[in-house]
Amino acid sequence: MLPACADPSTLEGLSWYLCYLTTGKHLSFYTSFGTVLLLLAVTAPAALALGFGGAMLARSRVPPLAWIGKGYVAIVRGVPDIAFFLFFVVALDQGFEYLRHRIMCADWDQPVRQGNDFVVCDIAKLPLNSSPQWMHEIYGFALAVLTFAIVFGAFAANVLYGAMRAVPRAQMETAEAYGMTHRQTFWRVLVPQMWVYALPGLSNLWMVLIKASPLLFLLGVEDIVYWARDLGGSKTPQFTDYPHGDWRMWYFLFLLVFYLAFTRVSEVVLDRLMRRLTHGQAIAGGEAQRKTAMVGPA
Amino acid sequence: MTRIIFASALALAATGALAQDVVRLATEGAYPPYNFLNDQGEVDGFERGLGDELCARAQLTCEWVTNEWDSIIPNLVSGNYDAIIAGMSITDERDEVIDFTQNYYPPSPSAYAALSPDVDVNTGTVTAQTGTIQAAHVASTGATLVEFATPEETVAAVRNGEADAVLADKDFLAPIVGESGGELTFVGEDVPLGGGIGLGFRESDAELRETFDAAIQSMKDDGTLNTMLIKWFGEETQTF
Structure with missing residues (x-):
């Protein structure tokens, strides 16, 4: 807190706002933007990896593997996100604790389910009861990331599966004619070329992921929506140095601007990426680039 | 290391x-x-x-x-x-x-707060927080119940006219009614709820x-x- 803010009741105008916007609670609000960005930074590659694995499984020539891949995509895509989020976070948490309980407290004789209660031994808790609050928060965040990755991984798997099939068959046949093995054609010919087909679908997913990030709030992570709602709520003078009315509209307007700006930046970046990936490809976009290059800029 | x-x-x-x-x-x-x-x-x-x-x-x-x-x-x-x-x-x-x-x-009373003193809390639209004894009570009267996830939203609903009155613990409402400068008033009888x-x-x-x-x-x-x-x-x- 700034020293000038020691007695907020004497402040007016700009200095009031300056002090108000630098309270500890507001700093938590600003930090929570980092939480959202971190979620996206971790979830996007994780979902892509899961999607890639899912797509590879779905393409597998071994039926059980293909069933797993296709089953994953079909189940996750078919269930509402919100049901998944509410289910997974509880199920994963209890699942992990149950496993640890079975391993670490093998001689425990009481049931894990006692009426409504889910009871595991103290050392099996995740995180331990005695762990500081930040570890609980990181654990909650990690569960959220895992859930996001599973859900968005299924959509990514579907996109990548389609993209792999979109690579012209002639390319694969040529590779085979050169004597490449199945694995070599996959990694050297198919994968490098499929991205351009996958990108429109993946960029769509990225946008949806950005917009889905407020679901964090539902999972109990103190994200930007949580703080905006708390900060925007009307405050009576007994309980704060900065009383104000119902300002939720302004806080949520700020979130709206943030998300719009963020998706706009994403669009620009993705457009550039698309241009790079199109380069030299035997598709409409690549052909157009080639012609422009031949004629030279008009 | x-x-x-x-x-x-x-x-x-x-x-x-x-x-x-x-x-x-x-x-x-x-x-x-x-x-x-x-x-x-x-x-x-x-x-x-x-x-x-x-x-x-x-x-x-x-x-x-x-x-x-x-x-x-x-x-x-x-x-x-x-x-x-x-x-x-x-x-x-x-x-x-x-x-x-x-x-x-x-055990302490819950109370209704509204914008005008002549709201009938037994027939109008009354808001309360989800999963509270107040919500259960409103549901048992003739009033239409509107629920919100947070207490803050219930009071806001009364202020912008979405509900006629809010039912909550009187001790929660008292500072809000007191600070509203006459905008909000307690209406009806206090309701003793809970143990x-x-x-x-x-x-x-x-x-x-x-x-x-x-x-x-x-x-x-x-x-x-x-x-x-x-x-x-x-x-x-x-x-x-």
């Missing part, structure tokens, strides 16, 4: 030994004066002071956690924290799922509940609980 690993292994072992002594207290953080987040973003209010004092008397280390009201009971029974201290009235329905200590806040407020524990956690129960009793006996009640709720509040 080995030394660092060894030291952190020791630290881990030490925290493991203390595992039972940390009690995680969950609150909503959105229901002043009972519990709210202060300007620093920390849990504050009547229940903060009370919880800290109870833990000191029981010689426990306590950690504060905030949790949405909606999921506060499910997260307790699945073991994410050990106790609920969130202005939760003792009711039979809740008692079937969790166990309560004796009340640390006496007072207690701490909620898992049913399998009887020992911990008894520890807190004893601590509450000792605060009742030496009058410190009454001092705290008057500090947060004013002279007119009911005491033990």
Whole structure:
């Protein structure tokens, strides 16, 4: 807190706002933007990896593997996100604790389910009861990331599966004619070329992921929506140095601007990426680039 | 490097030994004066002071956690924290799922607040927070119930005309009505609801509940609980 803010009741105008916007609670609000960005930074590659694995499984020539891949995509895509989020976070948490309980407290004789209660031994808790609050928060965040990755991984798997099939068959046949093995054609010919087909679908997913990030709030992570709602709520003078009315509209307007700006930046970046990936490809976009290059800029 | 690993292994072992002594207290953080987040973003209010004092008397280390009201009971029974201290009235329905200590806040009236004094709370639209005794009460009257996830939203709904009146604990509404400069008034009769407020524990956690129960009793006996009640709720509040 700034020293000038020691007695907020004497402040007016700009200095009031300056002090108000630098309270500890507001700093938590600003930090929570980092939480959202971190979620996206971790979830996007994780979902892509899961999607890639899912797509590879779905393409597998071994039926059980293909069933797993296709089953994953079909189940996750078919269930509402919100049901998944509410289910997974509880199920994963209890699942992990149950496993640890079975391993670490093998001689425990009481049931894990006692009426409504889910009871595991103290050392099996995740995180331990005695762990500081930040570890609980990181654990909650990690569960959220895992859930996001599973859900968005299924959509990514579907996109990548389609993209792999979109690579012209002639390319694969040529590779085979050169004597490449199945694995070599996959990694050297198919994968490098499929991205351009996958990108429109993946960029769509990225946008949806950005917009889905407020679901964090539902999972109990103190994200930007949580703080905006708390900060925007009307405050009576007994309980704060900065009383104000119902300002939720302004806080949520700020979130709206943030998300719009963020998706706009994403669009620009993705457009550039698309241009790079199109380069030299035997598709409409690549052909157009080639012609422009031949004629030279008009 | 080995030394660092060894030291952190020791630290881990030490925290493991203390595992039972940390009690995680969950609150909503959105229901002043009972519990709210202060300007620093920390849990504050009547229940903060009370919880800290109870833990000191029981010689426990306590950690504060905030949790949405909606999921506060499910997260307790699945073991994410050990106790609920969130202005939760003792009711039979809740008692079937969790166990309560004796009340640390006496049975007290709930009240209706509205924009105009001539609202009929038995026929109009009345708002209350989801999953509260007030919501259950409104549903049992002839009024139309509109529920919101947070107390803040219920008051906002009255202010912007979405509901005719809000039913909540009178001690929650009193500072809001007082500060509204005549905009909001109490209407109708006060409604006595619930058996007072207690701490909620898992049913399998009887020992911990008894520890807190004893601590509450000792605060009742030496009058410190009454001092705290008057500090947060004013002279007119009911005491033990």
